[in-house]
Amino acid sequence: xxxxxxxxxxxxxxxxxxxxVVIVGASEKPGALGASVLANLERQGFAGDIHxxxxxxxxxxxxxxxxxxxxxxxxxxxxVLAIPKAAVLEAMEALAARKVGAAIIFAAGxxxxxxxxxAEQRRLAEIxxxxxxxxxxxxxxxxxxxxxxxxxxxxxxxxARLQGRPGVAIVSQSGAMAxxxxxxxxxxxVGLSYSVSTGNEAVxxxxxxxxxxxxxxxxxxxxxxxxxxxxxxxFLAAADKARAAGKSIVLLHPGRSSAARESAATHTGAxxxxxxxxxxxxxxxxxxxxxxxxxxxxxxxxxxKCPPMQGAGAAVLCESGAYKALTLDLAExxxxxxxxxxxxxxxxxxxxxxxFVPVTNPLDLTAQGLADPDLYRRTLAAVMADExxxxxxxxxxxxxxxxxxxxxxxxxxxxxxxxPQKPVVIAGLDEAAAFDPALLDDIRAxxxxxxxxxxxxxxxFGRLQAWKRRDATTAALPxxxxxxxxxxxxxxxxxxxKHALSAIGVSFPASKLVQSLEDAKAASExxxxxxxxxxxxxxLPHKSEAGGVIIGxxxxxxxxxxxxxxxxxxxxHRPGLLLDGVLVEAMGAKGVELIxxxxxxxxxxxxxxxxxxxVQAEILKDVxxxxxxxxxxxxxxxxxxxxxAALFHxxxxxxxxxxxxxxxxxxxxxxxxxxxxxxxxxxxxxxxAMPVGEGYRALDALITWRHSP
Numbered sequence: 001x002x003x004x005x006x007x008x009x010x011x012x013x014x015x016x017x018x019x020x021v022v023i024v025g026a027s028e029k030p031g032a033l034g035a036s037v038l039a040n041l042e043r044q045g046f047a048g049d050i051h052x053x054x055x056x057x058x059x060x061x062x063x064x065x066x067x068x069x070x071x072x073x074x075x076x077x078x079x080v081l082a083i084p085k086a087a088v089l090e091a092m093e094a095l096a097a098r099k100v101g102a103a104i105i106f107a108a109g110x111x112x113x114x115x116x117x118x119a120e121q122r123r124l125a126e127i128x129x130x131x132x133x134x135x136x137x138x139x140x141x142x143x144x145x146x147x148x149x150x151x152x153x154x155x156x157x158x159x160a161r162l163q164g165r166p167g168v169a170i171v172s173q174s175g176a177m178a179x180x181x182x183x184x185x186x187x188x189x190v191g192l193s194y195s196v197s198t199g200n201e202a203v204x205x206x207x208x209x210x211x212x213x214x215x216x217x218x219x220x221x222x223x224x225x226x227x228x229x230x231x232x233x234x235f236l237a238a239a240d241k242a243r244a245a246g247k248s249i250v251l252l253h254p255g256r257s258s259a260a261r262e263s264a265a266t267h268t269g270a271x272x273x274x275x276x277x278x279x280x281x282x283x284x285x286x287x288x289x290x291x292x293x294x295x296x297x298x299x300x301x302x303x304x305k306c307p308p309m310q311g312a313g314a315a316v317l318c319e320s321g322a323y324k325a326l327t328l329d330l331a332e333x334x335x336x337x338x339x340x341x342x343x344x345x346x347x348x349x350x351x352x353x354x355x356f357v358p359v360t361n362p363l364d365l366t367a368q369g370l371a372d373p374d375l376y377r378r379t380l381a382a383v384m385a386d387e388x389x390x391x392x393x394x395x396x397x398x399x400x401x402x403x404x405x406x407x408x409x410x411x412x413x414x415x416x417x418x419x420p421q422k423p424v425v426i427a428g429l430d431e432a433a434a435f436d437p438a439l440l441d442d443i444r445a446x447x448x449x450x451x452x453x454x455x456x457x458x459x460x461f462g463r464l465q466a467w468k469r470r471d472a473t474t475a476a477l478p479x480x481x482x483x484x485x486x487x488x489x490x491x492x493x494x495x496x497x498k499h500a501l502s503a504i505g506v507s508f509p510a511s512k513l514v515q516s517l518e519d520a521k522a523a524s525e526x527x528x529x530x531x532x533x534x535x536x537x538x539x540l541p542h543k544s545e546a547g548g549v550i551i552g553x554x555x556x557x558x559x560x561x562x563x564x565x566x567x568x569x570x571x572x573h574r575p576g577l578l579l580d581g582v583l584v585e586a587m588g589a590k591g592v593e594l595i596x597x598x599x600x601x602x603x604x605x606x607x608x609x610x611x612x613x614x615v616q617a618e619i620l621k622d623v624x625x626x627x628x629x630x631x632x633x634x635x636x637x638x639x640x641x642x643x644x645a646a647l648f649h650x651x652x653x654x655x656x657x658x659x660x661x662x663x664x665x666x667x668x669x670x671x672x673x674x675x676x677x678x679x680x681x682x683x684x685x686x687x688x689a690m691p692v693g694e695g696y697r698a699l700d701a702l703i704t705w706r707h708s709p
Contacts, residue, residue: 069098170225330459493580
C-alpha cells in the first residue's frame with residue numbers, strides 16, 4: 001500500500017494545524033479513545049472549535065454532541081476517528097461529503113491484517129483522493145502539535161508547549177515508539193514541535209511530513225522511526241530539502257535482520273527493503289542513521305541542544321588512567337577521532353594542569369580536582385578554546401553529594417564564563433551515584449546535555465563526526481561516450497559486456513570471440529600464450545560451474561585439448577546449449593583480487609559495491625556499498641574503510657596497489673549506472689589490482705537488465 005499523490009503544505013496544515021476538530025466516537029467513559037482525545041484537547045487548551053459525534057449522547061462534559069457526521073457544518077479541518085474498524089469506511093464517506101479536510105484513523109486491521117484489510121485500505125485511499133482529504137493512518141496513534149497546543153491523540157502527554165525554543169519533530173510509523181521517544185526527549189528537557197505517527201500510510205506517509213517539516217520554522221531536527229520507506233525517491237528528495245534548509249534528520253530503521261524485516265511486514269503492511277542499500281542512500285542525502293532507540297534520543301538531544309559539531313575530532317577529559325584506556329578502545333571501535341596532543345603543542349592546556357599530569361587526549365586529570373577544584377574550570381576553558389577539537393566530553397566520577405558538589409560548580413562556572421561554540425557534553429561514570437541532582441541544574445540551565453554514562457556520548461559523537469565528514473557535494477562525474485549495450489536477452493554475455501564497458505574506460509585483458517578451433521589458434525597466436533578460453537552465451541551466466549572456462553593454456557596442443565574438453569563439459573551439463581562463440585583471452589596479470597559491481601535497486605536506485613574478492617568477499621564479506629555519484633577522491637577514502645585495506649598500501653613488504661585506478665573504475669561505473677537506468681546489475685569479478693602505475697584488469701564482466709527485453 002502506497003500513497004497516491006504528493007500532499008500540499010496547505011492540505012497538511014489542515015491536519016497538523018487545525019482550527020476546528022471533530023471527534024467521531026466521542027465518549028465520556030474514562031479510558032475510551034474518544035474520551036482521551038477530548039481530555040487532551042482540553043488539557044492543552046485547544047482554542048479552536050471542537051465538535052463531538054455520538055448518537056447516544058446529547059452532551060459530553062458540557063459540550064453538545066451531534067448524532068451523526070451528516071450534522072456537521074461543512075469544512076471542519078480535522079476529524080479523529082475513535083471508532084471500530086468496521087465503521088471507518090462509512091464514516092470516511094460521510095466526512096468527505098461534509099468537506100472535512102483531514103482524518104486520523106486509530107483503528108487497526110487494514111493492510112497489516114491480510115488481503116481483505118488491504119482491499120479496505122485501498123478503498124479508504126480512494127475516498128480520500130476523491131475528496132482531496134489528508135489521512136493519517138490507519139493503525140496510528142495520531143499526532144501532537146506542540147507549537148499551537150493541538151494533541152490529536154489518545155496518548156496522555158504533558159502540556160509541553162514549545163514556546164519559541166528550537167524544536168524536534170518526531171515522525172514515526174510506529175505510534176508506540178513515537179510516544180516513547182516523545183516522553184524520553186521531553187524528560188531530557190528537549191522541546192518538541194510535532195509528533196506524528198503515520199501507521200499504515202494509506203494516504204500520507206513519512207515523506208509528506210518530512211517535506212512539510214523542512215519548511216517549518218519551529219523544527220530544527222527531525223527524529224524518525226521508519227520500518228519501510230514506501231516512496232524512497234520522494235524521501236531522498238525531502239531529506240535533500242531538509243538539509244538545504246539547515247535541518248538535521250536522525251533515523252532509526254528496524255530491518256537489519258531477516259526476522260525484523262518479517263516483523264515489519266506484519267506490523268505495518270510493509271514489504272521490507274534492503275537495509276544496507278537504504279543506509280547508503282539516506283546517508284548520502286544527509287541523514288544520520290542510529291542503531292538503537294537510545295542512540296536516536298542521544299544524537300537528537302546533542303543536535304538540538306549543542307552548537308554544530310566542527311570537522312575536528314573530540315577531546316575527552318577523565319579522572320582515571322583505566323578509563324582513559326577504555327575510552328581509547330571505544331573511540332576506535334566507534335570511529336571517533338581523538339586528536340593527539342602533547343606538552344609542546346598545547347601551551348594553554350599545559351599551563352592549566354599540574355606538572356605531573358601529561359598533556360594527552362584523553363586527558364587524565366587524576367583525583368587532583370578534589371584538592372584543586374578550579375582545575376576543572378581551567379582545563380575545560382583551555383580545551384574549549386582549542387580549535388583542534390570539534391567537540392568535548394567531560395566525564396565525572398560523582399560518587400556522592402560531597403564529591404559531586406566539589407566538581408560540578410567549577411565545571412558550570414567554566415561553561416558560564418565561556419559559552420561553548422562546539423558541542424560540550426557532561427557524563428557521569430558511576431550511573432545512579434547518590435548525589436543531589438540539583439547540582440546539575442546550572443549545567444542544564446545552560447543547555448548543556450548531561451548523560452548518565454560516557455559510552456553513550458562516545459557512540460553519539462562517533463555518528464555525528466562521521467556525518468560531518470561525509471562529503472555532501474555531488475561529484476562532477478567523468479563524461480562518458482554513448483554506449484550501445486546489446487539487449488537481445490535478460491543477460492548480456494561476457495564478451496558483449498566487456499565491449500560495452502571498454503568504451504567507458506574499463507580495462508580488460510585483450511581478447512577475441514571465435515567460432516572455431518582454427519580461429520581460436522589464430523587468436524591465441526596473436527594474443528600470445530598462455531590464454532584462457534570461455535564459453536559465451538546469454539543462457540550461461542555461470543560459466544565455470546558448467547566447465548565452460550579453462551585457463552592456463554600454454555600452447556596450441558593445450559588449446560586443442562581444452563577446446564574439446566570445454567565442449568564436452570557443456571554437452572554434459574547443458575545439452576542443447578547454443579553458444580555465441582568462445583572468448584579467447586590473454587591470461588590476466590597477477591595481483592590482489594577485488595570484486596567491483598553495481599546494482600540498480602528497484603526502490604532506491606543505483607548503488608556500487610567494491611571490496612576484496614575470494615575469501616574476503618565470500619567469508620569475511622569485506623565489501624562496501626557506495627552511492628553512485630561520489631568523486632574519485634571520496635571513493636579512495638572509502639576504500640580505506642575496508643577491513644583488509646592494508647593490502648592496498650604495501651602490506652608486509654608487498655608493492656602498494658594502484659588505488660587511484662580502482663577509485664576511477666568505481667567512479668566510472670557509477671556514472672554508467674546513472675546514465676543507464678535500464679541496467680539492473682553489473683558484476684566485475686574478479687578485478688585484479690596491480691602495483692601503483694600499472695592499474696588493474698577486470699577478468700570477467702556480466703550485465704543484466706532490470707526488465708527482460
